Amino acid sequence: MGLGQNALPEGPGRELVLQKCQTCHDIGFVSRERQPRDRWDAIITEMQSYGLRLTNEERAAILNYLATYLAPGAAAPAPASPAASAPANGAALYSNCVGCHQANGAGVPGVFPPLAGHIPDILAAKGGREWLVQVLLYGLQGSISVKGANYNGMMPAYPQLSNAEIAALLNHIATQWGNAFPSGQSPFTPEEIQAQRNKNLTAQQVLAARQQLGLR
Template structure:
């Protein structure tokens, strides 16, 4: 009985951890973007040292949300390197979880030091509002390719 309770508690802890932005990142994003957001050269761009760049431009916040919701396909440039991987959509996750992942990415790996002083965390309400847009991964990729990011 003691072992059963111990396994049940471990399962609840694992579930709770998976529901955090960090846990969801590890489950869904780390394989491609790396445990520390370093990316995979030529395939998947870094998030460390790059994600806050989106918040320096007017459409950047929406681009981050749309990329997570709808996925992305097409060639982009990030930090001077070209990437042409495919990112899957994560619209199956609840709005709160998507906001948690984005806020984790924006604050992890010293990204928080590059956030604009007026930064406010991304909210579940913003994610919910973006769901009505209905974009394809190609449209998200084309919009990303047009952004003037470093």
């Protein structure tokens, strides 16, 4: 499940980083980086373009923390905890998604599409199962319509998750919030995830593949 919070060294600004930088992705995205100040500055600007909101004071405190404790040459992150080898837990892995798709899976209309009431439609489409795996491995970018609402955003890719983790995550979102597998379909297996790796798709190609599914 990526690196835990423990991988972030103690220091002023750490709490703010934990609070602001893991609403959209695992804190491991941050803790494994070692960058000079100007790169961190550019990364924060990029995150702001994705929707991160910061006051000037918060931005300065976060930049100071990152440029000090996650500078090139700073100590390597603590090794992943033994829990990392425990069976993948889909509910816990959903913490990667909750900042955008929300705890109740309803998303944010016009910004982040719903997963509740929608994953079964994808699963039922011909090729939909394989396509869901591709969204997780390669992301999705461009204009889509879900239940009459339009979205034109970017879904990040999660190639760093293991096959078992992606299978657990998909099994979670396929069975939460009233979602269920269409009759005749069984839970995802790690082998199904592996079969979609090494296709090296772009998020735009995943968008093109979506158009073949005939989703409404």
